[in-house]
Each structure stands twice: as structure tokens, then as C-alpha cells.
Amino acid sequence: MVKMNLYMFKTLKNDLPASIVVFFVALPLCLGIALASGAPLFSGVIAGIIGGVVVGALSGSKIGVSGPAAGLAAIVLTAIGSLGGYENFLVAVVLGGIIQIVFGILKAGVIGYYFPSSVIKGMLTGIGIIIILKQIPHFFGYDSEPEGADSFVEMSGENTFSAILNITDNITLGSMVIGLIGLAILLLWDKVLSKKGKIFQIVQGPLVAVVLGIVYFAVTQGTSLGINQSHLVSVPIPDSLDSFLGQFSFPNFGAITNPDVWIVAFTIALVASLETLLCVEATDKIDPDKNVTPTNRELLAQGTGNIISGLIGGLPITQVIVRSSANIQSGGRSKMSAIIHGFLLLISVVLIPKLLNMIPLSVLAAILLIVGYKLAKPGLFKKMYDMGWKQFVPFVVTVLGIVFIDLLWGIGLGLLVGIVVILIKSYQNSHFLHIEDKSNGKHKIKMTFAEEVTFFNKGAILKELDSLPRDTYLELDVRKTRYLDNDIIEILDDFAFKAKERNIDIQLTSERGIVENPDSFIEFFKLRPKSA
Incomplete structure (x- = not known):
């Protein structure tokens, strides 16, 4: 502990x-x-604070950052209506957190390791592209949709691309000007100034861009280049301590007997856990220090965070790749960056909400555009293509699914394609077929089985055996095989019977020796060790 501190x-x-x-x-x-x-605005801030301070402190991740996630927005919106109010929904958030803790105790975190690397890379790239596409309207001052949306079809009925096409009729000149200035500062800082001296590494470009955005808003008010309130950050401003405390909501535990509350709780726990585990895997992949996050501990931390968030009126929490990647890109090295960001959220909404409400959304969009580009660099597509179709196809399907549907659909489709690829390769690699020569008027064919042969390989093996010509001498080599599925043994046993009708002689070569024309493969493999 002392070393960690x-x-x-x-x-x-x-x-x-x-x-x-x-x-x-x-x-x-x-x-x-x-x-x-469809929740109170302050509920998102609560979730961000808890995700930073509480989850950041309990998590084993050094660079992961947690908070409210766009992937849960549709679930939350529907649940608030179906459960009869936000206070009833908060019960589901608390229960969801408890279920996540159970997941952690049961060591369900291992699930995160079963997603192919191509899908995780596709997830990172897809999120990068969707960040860019979603921030383009905000960059030009077209703020019809709230920040944080990640689904293709937006709340207004527009989709990602129609919103971009409608920019030309909805440009806010002041937002566009300060957005361009902010983007220029960010690029200058990243490409030039950060290499000129330590001061430019300590004072980050985004901070300078935001400060200039505030100054620009204050100076241009009332002019043609001014920005009205609808294009600025909108943090709730309490009039007094009582009004500040009034922004917190508390769960109505009287609704705990409602079965629908439990269904929503399980849904939140499953989706939040899956998003978290995927984000952990993706974050570890882009971490320059290659830290490995303990996934079961992460579920415990997320569950604790959701319990506390639900108890005081916050939205559900997951680890979020946008925040985490911004942390990595900005040089974050330990969990202190996540914890401090949580305290900054708390301090700022308490002490300087009016100042926050002077920040143009277009400047924040410029920051996110840089984050998105670094996640979705064009060179990655070529790199994945060069790795072959087995990597490229799941990668592209994941990217397209995220861009044209949403995050979870994209990952699901990518995983499905990845499984199909595995099945295809398993079908192809179950055995090797060698036609060696002819002897005594018979074709001599050698079939060497792979290390593991399962029921996935039935089709390929059946096809090869059925296609053997009459008068063949077949050598089956299982010396390297450590696992042979019972389905395959039954296929071989059936083939032994048919082989006699087609004048096919079989030589079975195993670590126990050579057997000519075995009467029963089933009996032979019963005598072998189960996994040999």
C-alpha cells in the first residue's frame, strides 16, 4: 500500500x-x-463524481475512468417511465450494484477475456469514429442533440449522417469561430508546443482552449459573433444550500417488491458489467504501460459505485472508453487522475457553476474530435487488413455495427462474426490430408488429426471420409491428438463399417502403436486415456 501511495x-x-x-x-x-x-441533469454529475472518486479509488485500473454511459441511456429512459418515476428507478440502480458485486464474488470478470482482439480494436475504432461524427454538429454550433449520444438514430428522429448534412442550415457563427480557434490551439499544443518545454506539458492544451472559450463568450456577448445560452454548457445553478441539496434524489424502497424493478436491475447489472469489462480490455490494450486490470475487482468497484450512486440520485455507472482514452492520451499514469477528475466535478458544480455555464460546447467538441481521431487513426485499417481476413472482417463488422446501430450491437455483431471465423478455421484445421503414393493397386492416404478435434469438425471429416475412392489404404494418425470428441469417434466407427464395403483398409496409428482395420473405434478409444 505504501509503495502504491x-x-x-x-x-x-x-x-x-x-x-x-x-x-x-x-x-x-x-x-x-x-x-x-430523461433523468435530472444533476444525476449525470452525481454519477460522474462517484465514478471518479469512489470507483476510481476501489478499482484496480490505473488509467480507467468511470461515469454514466451512453449505452445505458435508452434503458434508463424506458425504465423511468415503466417503473413509475425516477425514485423507483433508483431502487433498480442500487440492486444492480449489488448484483454486480455478486458477479465479482463469483469471478465473472473472466468473461472480458473471451472477446477477440479484433473486436476490441474494432470497438476502439468504432467509438473513435462515432465520437468524431457526433461532435461535428456541436463543433459548428448545431446542438439539437445532447452530448454523449452514441446510437445511429438520435432522439429527434435524425440519424448521425442527416444531422451532419443539416449543419449548413444551422451553423452558429460564434460557436464555429471559437471551435476552430480551440481546435487550432489543441493541434498546436499537441504537435509543436508540448515538445518545446515542460510548461506546455504541465498546462494542457484543452485547458487553454476552454479558458479562451470562456473569454470569447464574455467578450463577444451582444455582437454578431456572440453565443447564446443554448450553445453553452448547462450545469444546474442552485440558489442556496437547500436548493443544492434538493438536487439529490433518494430511492423509494417501497418499490422493491415490484418484479419489474428486479428485471431492470438485472438488465443494468448485465449491460453495465459487459460495457465495463469490454472497456477494461480495450483500455489495457492502449495503455502505454501495459497494465493488466483485475476484472473481478473492477466488478466489485463498479457495483459499489452503483449502490452509492443509486442511493443519492445518480445514474448507473460503467467504465467509459471515451474518458479513459482521454486520460491515457493526456498522460495519466495512476488512478489519481480519475479520482481528481471526480473531485473537480464536485468542486466546480458547487463553487463555479456560473463559470462552467460560459464554456462553449464547440470548444469541448474540438477536444473530443482530437480524442476520437487518436482512437480511429486511418492507419489502423491498413494494419488490420495486412493481418488477414480473419482479423479484418470481425474488426470492420464491429466498426460498422457501432457506427450504424450502437455500441452493444456493434460488439455483438463483431463477436458473432469472430465466432463464425473460428468455426470456419476449426472446420478447416481439424485434420491434414496427405495423398502419398499408390501401393498394391490402392491409393495410400494419410490423415493426421489436430491436437483438439471437436464436434465442430464433424462436417469436414465426414466430407473427407465420404470422398475417399474405393480401394484406398487409409492411415489415421492420432499421435498428436490430445482431445477427440465422442462425436468424431462415432463417425470413425461408422466409417469402419462402410470401409469394408468399399475395400478401404484402415491403419490407426496412435501413441500405443499401430492397429490394422480396428473392429471398433469406440472400444479402442475407451481403452485410451480420456484426454489422449
């Missing part, structure tokens, strides 16, 4: 600047996801 202290010079960038990324997303969920 010393490490976090040493990396504070990296974590503090990174936490500020994550704060600017998280703030509009927290508010936007709450709006898209």
Missing part, C-alpha cells in the same frame, strides 16, 4: 493535468447522458 505521488505531475482534460471531457457527457436518459 508513493507511486501515485510520483505520477501526480502527469495525473493532475490529465485529470483536468478528463474533467472537460466528462462534464458535457455527464449532462448530455442525463438529458438523453
